[in-house]
Amino acid sequence: MTQQVPTLDIRRFATDKENFVAEIGKAYTEFGFCGISGHDVSDQVVDNTYAAIKAFFALPTEVKAKYHKTGQGGARGYTAVGVEKAKDSKHPDLKEFYHVGREYEGAAPHPSLYPNIWPSEVLGFKDATYTLFSKLEQLGHTVLEALALFLGQEQHYFADKVNYGNSILRPIHYPPIVDTSTQSIRAGQHEDINLITLLVGSNEAGLEILRRDGSWLPVTTIEGTIVVNIGDMLQRLTNHVLPSTTHRVVNPAGVAAGEPRYSIPFFMHPNPDFVIDTLSSCVSAENPNRYPDPISSNDYLMQRLEEIGLLKQG
Numbered sequence: 027m028t029q030q031v032p033t034l035d036i037r038r039f040a041t042d043k044e045n046f047v048a049e050i051g052k053a054y055t056e057f058g059f060c061g062i063s064g065h066d067v068s069d070q071v072v073d074n075t076y077a078a079i080k081a082f083f084a085l086p087t088e089v090k091a092k093y094h095k096t097g098q099g100g101a102r103g104y105t106a107v108g109v110e111k112a113k114d115s116k117h118p119d120l121k122e123f124y125h126v127g128r129e130y131e132g133a134a135p136h137p138s139l140y141p142n143i144w145p146s147e148v149l150g151f152k153d154a155t156y157t158l159f160s161k162l163e164q165l166g167h168t169v170l171e172a173l174a175l176f177l178g179q180e181q182h183y184f185a186d187k188v189n190y191g192n193s194i195l196r197p198i199h200y201p202p203i204v205d206t207s208t209q210s211i212r213a214g215q216h217e218d219i220n221l222i223t224l225l226v227g228s229n230e231a232g233l234e235i236l237r238r239d240g241s242w243l244p245v246t247t248i249e250g251t252i253v254v255n256i257g258d259m260l261q262r263l264t265n266h267v268l269p270s271t272t273h274r275v276v277n278p279a280g281v282a283a284g285e286p287r288y289s290i291p292f293f294m295h296p297n298p299d300f301v302i303d304t305l306s307s308c309v310s311a312e313n314p315n316r317y318p319d320p321i322s323s324n325d326y327l328m329q330r331l332e333e334i335g336l337l338k339q340g
């Protein structure tokens with residue numbers, strides 16, 4: 027068995043479609059994770075976003091707190107360290123983050139698509155983060171096209187199921203670890219809730235995925251690679267043909283613990299009223315339907331946010 031998450035060049039989806047689809051399908055069935063290179067999310071767009079988010083997280087606590095909005099489960103704006111914890115963990119994660127959602131004109135396409143909150147202290151925050159949001163969303167569409175073919179659907183199967191999804195860009199700051207005796211880790215083991223996650227910053231050490239033999243495999247990628255993994259909604263839709271793989275971010279040992287870590291996941295969600303009903307192409311005698319009861323993606327999201335503490339924060 028390969029001992030590293032593979033990286034595939036997304037340009038091959040245009041030039042070598044059949045092989046690319048087979049390889050990405052194999053990467054996901056085996057790991058639930060795959061590195062993507064050859065994309066057009068430029069270094070400039072990524073660097074601009076890093077500069078903006080580093081400036082934001084460096085603001086005084088009371089300034090950042092102004093961008094936390096109560097009653098939304100952290101859906102938009104700032105969430106402080108100590109709020110989110112992994113589903114079955116007693117200890118909160120060692121991270122703070124900022125949620126940027128979809129922009130729209132006029133009325134929200136669904137009440138769960140809250141308006142964005144923009145920090146006035148950081149010039150260019152909106153431009154930088156929303157440009158990255160849009161570029162990652164575009165790349166996500168391409169990955170979903172490849173996955174649709176792998177699943178025996180037509181290439182554009184997902185297009186009208188994600189066009190107003192409640193997708194979220196989540197820049198994260200893991201501060202230096204001051205208390206090295208802490209029981210908390212940077213991000214406790216969890217599975218992502220959404221369809222797919224596109225992660226910028228995976229070349230920084232710490233991210234690990236759980237293998238089926240119970241061992242943890244560090245994800246090591248070269249700079250510029252975007253790691254794309256399967257979330258629980260796609261696992262459910264595909265009856266586990268595409269598994270959502272448990273992962274975590276561990277605390278570094280030694281002097282590295284004194285260094286902050288930044289990463290920027292983009293959680294791609296289906297439209298809130300999309301009903302997650304197992305694809306018949308993913309049901310067989312050996313893999314009977316595990317989810318006979320369909321659920322709307324918004325109801326599913328609400329159940330999951332409750333479990334990770336985001337709906338209790340006020």
Ligand SMILES: O=C(O)CCC(=O)C(=O)O
Pocket residue numbers: 196198213218225227228233273274275288289290291
């Ligand atoms: O920071 C990372 O590398 C991963 C973060 C993550 O898994 C998450 O926010 O869901």
Ligand SMILES: [Fe+2]
Pocket residue numbers: 216217218273
């Ligand atoms: Fe995650």
